[in-house]
Amino acid sequence: MPATPAFDAAGEETLRDILNAHRDLEGPLLPILHAVQEAFGHVPQEALPIIAQDLNISRAEAHGVMSFYHDFRENPAGRTVLKLCRAEACQSVGADALADRTREKLGIDWHDTTADGAITLEPVFCLGLCACGPAAMVNGKLVGRADAAKLDKILEGAR
Ligand code: FES
Numbered sequence: 001m002p003a004t005p006a007f008d009a010a011g012e013e014t015l016r017d018i019l020n021a022h023r024d025l026e027g028p029l030l031p032i033l034h035a036v037q038e039a040f041g042h043v044p045q046e047a048l049p050i051i052a053q054d055l056n057i058s059r060a061e062a063h064g065v066m067s068f069y070h071d072f073r074e075n076p077a078g079r080t081v082l083k084l085c086r087a088e089a090c091q092s093v094g095a096d097a098l099a100d101r102t103r104e105k106l107g108i109d110w111h112d113t114t115a116d117g118a119i120t121l122e123p124v125f126c127l128g129l130c131a132c133g134p135a136a137m138v139n140g141k142l143v144g145r146a147d148a149a150k151l152d153k154i155l156e157g158a159r
Contacts, residue, residue: 007046078120080158090133
């Protein structure tokens with residue numbers, strides 16, 4: 001997995017701007033986490049204690065919220081982010097086997113990135129494409145009726 005880049009002074013300034021823009025919202029933590037991920041591509045570990053202190057909540061609480069939502073990542077993503085639906089409708093048409101095969105082929109588990117930084121694999125729970133499962137998303141684009149051949153092609157193109 002790629003190392004988390006340094007959270008330097010410029011990064012902290014960006015975080016302070018985000019906090020200033022969001023702290024007065026009702027329930028500011030989620031919008032702040034989204035904005036941080038948007039700005040950095042992930043939520044740097046160093047950001048969480050600063051966010052927690054700013055909002056006067058514990059680090060554990062901030063971390064708990066972040067890990068509850070699968071969209072937030074602690075490490076930078078690969079160039080291609082492949083999300084595979086793990087919800088029921090997709091499971092009923094073979095999503096589990098497809099996910100097992102994909103993890104084995106990439107040699108990584110959920111939330112991990114291949115060593116070459118090419119592909120990050122993430123689970124997702126319903127993409128609204130239930131009638132065309134198994135569903136996937138590749139860098140934000142939906143893929144319906146995903147199968148081994150389709151995913152192989154996508155993964156080859158990502159490298
Ligand atoms: S269950 Fe997979 S898209 Fe809805």
